[in-house]
Amino acid sequence: MNEILQGLAQAFLLIVSLDSELIAISLRSLYVTLTALLISTIIAFPLAALIVVTRFRFRRLVITILNALMGLPPVVVGLLVYILFSRSGPLGVLGLLYTTSAMIIAQAIIITPLITSVAHQSMQGLWADYRDLLISINTSKPQRIGTLMWDSRRALITACLAGFGRGIGEVGAIMIVGGNIDNATRVLTTAISLETSRGDFSLALALGFVLISLALSVSFATHWFGKTERGGLW
């Protein structure tokens, strides 16, 4: 018990004194996950809207696959990306293994299906309302997609949050493809895992607090900017 309390105190000190290592690791975590999130949303939102407004042969199958991919085990994604980018792998020449780029790619693969699925579900409901009107107004397909995305933007923010939450807390994939290299690819989750196994609970706890508060503050900020649940907007 004493050890934990000590750890807590030291963690507090580390955070308050703005420990340089702690800050570097936190920033790297944010950089990796936010970049992955950006890439994912660029793919996921239009893809989800496209699936909503288009009727094609294997639509149901695609939706089912997307839903199934939500549960993609990160470790397996890490493994696949590792194989892809390893020296002898098909993309080995790019030399991306053990870089933040590989970590971003792995995270993007993990969260894209999640965001697509959540976005698809909310836009599906909106489309049921809008369909007749948008067809009647003679909108083009890109215009329909744009309208759906804009009018369900709050739900899309939620999708982003879900994606961010999954990304920032993820450890399996980035451990494999990033390698947890000090000053290069070490991020919050991999550092916590390392410090815990080393028995350095203070740093691990401090990192843990940062991780939790990051997740919380990003959530608050997004809600604030999105004006969710305010002023009878909905």
Next chain:
Amino acid sequence: MFPLEVSSVEINIKGKRIVGPINLLLKQEGISVLLGANGSGKTTLLETLHGLRKLSKGKVRWSIPNKLAAKEQSFVFQTPVMLRRSVLENLMYPLRVRRFSKPNAIKEAMHWVKKISLEKKINQQATLLSGGEMQAVAEARALITKPKMLFLDEPTASLDGLAKKTIEDILVLAAKNDTKIIMSTHDLGQAKRLADDIIYLHKGLMESHCLKDEFLNSPPSDAAKQFIAGDIII
């Protein structure tokens, strides 16, 4: 664009004939009213003419290619579909879709907001308006593109008094300004006030298409006679 020629059109859903066969010739002038009891196929026919339904048989032909004709039409649904945006943005939407500049769209929308006396609510979320207000917004949004053809599906079914009059006045004015109007209603009083010619539907078939007075003075069938007399038609 006119005349609109409808030749032996049928709509079947799951092998059951909902409407048709219908032959109809619509000229440019005036307000045509589609009369008939519930379930007589008014909505289906309107949607078919507008191109929202797939024809099972027959043809709907404008004097210009259907693609061009689609741009000259608007449709007001029985339950108004409001975009989850402000009143002003709802009105601007069809113009923005047609690539009007934002200032022009705002100008035009403001003009229409005044016509439907909703100046005080331009920034209110349209989905929070009252039923009558929503119907007025839907109608203004349909007319803002100056369509040559306007379809209305029971535009005042759930309205009374002033709300009904506002909407009817706008329709009469639009008809004077070269917008052909075809609307369905089961409100005989409204048909008497607005119609130039009356199309009477009974169980999916068109029983007559004639001038209003002719229809009222010598009803084409027993069902029509009962309808005019205000009897319940089974």
